[in-house]
Amino acid sequence: MIELLVDNRDLFLTGFRNTILLFLLAGIGALVVGTLLAAMRVSPVPVLRLLGGGYVNIFRNTPLTLVFFFFAFAYPRLDLLDVSFFTRAVLALIVYTAAFVCEVVRSGINTVDVGQAEASRALGLTFTQTLTTIVVPQAIRSVVPPLTSVLNALLKNTTVAAGFAVAEAGQITPTLSERGASVLIGMVWIAIGFLILVIPLTATQRTLEKRWSVAR
Amino acid sequence: MTSVLYDLPGPRARVRNRALGVLATIGIIALAGFIAYRFWATGQFESRKWEWLLYKDLQLQLVDALGATIRAFVVGALLALAFGFLFAVARLSEHAWLRAPAYAVVEFFRAIPLVVMIFFLFYAAPQAGLQLGVFWSLVVGLTLYNGSVLAEVIRAGVQSVPRGQREAAFALGLRKNQVMRSVLLPQAVRAMLPAIVSQLVVLLKDTALGFLITYQELLFEARYLGSLAEFGRPIIPTALVIGAIYISLCVVLSLFASYLEGRKRRQRLSEPTLPVLDTTNRDGAAAIPS
Numbered sequence: 003m004i005e006l007l008v009d010n011r012d013l014f015l016t017g018f019r020n021t022i023l024l025f026l027l028a029g030i031g032a033l034v035v036g037t038l039l040a041a042m043r044v045s046p047v048p049v050l051r052l053l054g055g056g057y058v059n060i061f062r063n064t065p066l067t068l069v070f071f072f073f074a075f076a077y078p079r080l081d082l083l084d085v086s087f088f089t090r091a092v093l094a095l096i097v098y099t100a101a102f103v104c105e106v107v108r109s110g111i112n113t114v115d116v117g118q119a120e121a122s123r124a125l126g127l128t129f130t131q132t133l134t135t136i137v138v139p140q141a142i143r144s145v146v147p148p149l150t151s152v153l154n155a156l157l158k159n160t161t162v163a164a165g166f167a168v169a170e171a172g173q174i175t176p177t178l179s180e181r182g183a184s185v186l187i188g189m190v191w192i193a194i195g196f197l198i199l200v201i202p203l204t205a206t207q208r209t210l211e212k213r214w215s216v217a218r
Numbered sequence: 219m220t221s222v223l224y225d226l227p228g229p230r231a232r233v234r235n236r237a238l239g240v241l242a243t244i245g246i247i248a249l250a251g252f253i254a255y256r257f258w259a260t261g262q263f264e265s266r267k268w269e270w271l272l273y274k275d276l277q278l279q280l281v282d283a284l285g286a287t288i289r290a291f292v293v294g295a296l297l298a299l300a301f302g303f304l305f306a307v308a309r310l311s312e313h314a315w316l317r318a319p320a321y322a323v324v325e326f327f328r329a330i331p332l333v334v335m336i337f338f339l340f341y342a343a344p345q346a347g348l349q350l351g352v353f354w355s356l357v358v359g360l361t362l363y364n365g366s367v368l369a370e371v372i373r374a375g376v377q378s379v380p381r382g383q384r385e386a387a388f389a390l391g392l393r394k395n396q397v398m399r400s401v402l403l404p405q406a407v408r409a410m411l412p413a414i415v416s417q418l419v420v421l422l423k424d425t426a427l428g429f430l431i432t433y434q435e436l437l438f439e440a441r442y443l444g445s446l447a448e449f450g451r452p453i454i455p456t457a458l459v460i461g462a463i464y465i466s467l468c469v470v471l472s473l474f475a476s477y478l479e480g481r482k483r484r485q486r487l488s489e490p491t492l493p494v495l496d497t498t499n500r501d502g503a504a505a506i507p508s
Contacts, residue, residue: 046224046231049239053246063419063468065426068461071437075444076457080256123225158331165333165430189342193330200329 006178006187013177018195020088024160028095029153035096036103043108054104061101066162069094074166091163095156102152110145111137143214150207157199257454267452270443271459283439284463290353290425290435294360295418301361302368307398309373320369327366332424335359340431356428364421371413375406412482415475419468426464436460 007014042054061069073090114137122136178188227235257263270276308320327335336359339350350358379402387401407414429437440460444453 045238046227047235047238047242049242049246053242059469059472060465063423063465063472064461065423065437065464065468067426067429067437068457068464071429071440072457072461075441076454079260079262079451079454081260082256129224158333161331161333162427162430164337165427184345186342186345189334189338192334193338196331196334197326197329204325204329 003187021160025157027092031096032099032103035100039104040107058101058104066098069098070166099156106148110141113144114140147207147211154203262454266450267455270449283436287425287435291422294357297361298365301365302372305369306372324366324369327362332363352433356433371410375410376402379405412475412479419471
């Protein structure tokens with residue numbers, strides 16, 4: 003079993019490197035876009051709220067495979083910027099995950115009691131001070147644990163890219179069978195690889211939940 | 219709407235907000251206009267690319283594909299629910315020999331990406347002599363993953379039932395089995411119904427992964443229709459149509475979930491202050507068999 007891993011280490015290394023790269027790039031992108039969307043959804047401008055809400059409702063109800071489908075097959079037909087498939091995979095993951103990040107951040111902000119902000123304004127703090135010293139520190143406690151589970155889902159979702167031929171971990175199998183190696187054992191190794199990647203994330207989530215849930 | 223972040227806007231803020239609103243509207247119109255322009259420039263609005271919608275054969279194929287998606291969803295959902303209940307109860311068992319393996323199974327299948335699971339069942343399992351075929355590879359994959367998530371949801375539900383319920387049930391002389399089946403699980407399911415339905419939305423969305431192993435569902439149909447040369451390879455029109463179908467299916471289920479959520483919240487508000495009265499009369503069922 004170990005020979006298969008050693009013999010095809012190039013395959014496994016590129017595969018998992020691309021998985022991690024996809025995860026990091028899409029994760030950062032989704033956090034930025036999702037936070038912007040959340041800001042839109044809690045803003046005092048009705049048009050922005052509507053836009054944010056519409057975005058979230060559409061993309062939370064769209065299969066990720068469909069988003070990938072669009073970026074893989076339909077995007078090139080629009081004669082837009084010609085970007086590599088890896089970039090398009092990152093875009094697809096960002097577009098999809100941002101909707102989930104937005105919901106987590108928004109509900110996090112909503113858990114902060116209105117009285118907190120009212121009190122801070124009564125104390126004479128400015129908007130920026132209210133936001134940075136009162137609201138965000140409290141919101142972050144209820145945001146981070148579900149956010150890690152969104153990121154966890156993102157990590158697993160990177161495998162969908164394999165179906166559309168980005169050379170990441172899920173893509174290892176077809177190449178293995180071309181090389182005449184056992185797909186069964188290859189799959190077991192991929193599963194172990196993902197367990198190694200996912201378990202620390204889940205553990206972080208549990209710890210954060212336990213440590214921070216008592217705070218309020 | 220009141221918010222934590224800002225006061226009710228005064229005159230200056232109102233002007234600023236309105237200006238922002240106008241800017242955002244212009245921005246979104248510009249974006250939509252640009253997309254429409256790209257569609258127009260690449261000929262996506264040509265009637266030829268939409269003609270396939272008019273053919274009866276292709277319409278029937280579309281219905282078949284929709285049926286395939288729904289079939290995978292229904293079978294997957296039923297199996298996942300069964301799996302979820304079974305493993306939730308196993309994880310709550312008093313026997314460590316039952317609890318530990320159930321824990322391992324649930325954690326394992328939650329950690330493995332569903333795509334890897336489905337590929338494993340479809341490409342690798344036949345090497346071990348297990349021929350599942352496309353449909354069952356997809357459905358078994360969906361069951362194992364979503365069933366594990368549901369097991370966690372249901373377990374959390376059982377643990378959220380007030381301790382007194384369980385103690386009272388034991389005090390009445392019910393057996394472990396009866397306490398679980400007729401006292402804890404029904405209340406857990408009521409509490410967790412919105413979360414369960416949300417997970418079923420995830421399952422419905424995940425049926426699209428069947429596309430990757432050539433299960434002939436909606437997305438597969440979109441790919442096929444999109445490659446028809448006689449209609450000018452209408453991949454964008456088909457992606458839009460199929461996308462609309464998926465989104466409507468999921469939105470209906472999501473709306474159902476939020477309806478349940480709203481009903482739950484309303485019921486909690488209207489619950490009588492005496493919890494004892496409340497639990498005995500909850501379903502209008504006789505508390506004492508006559």
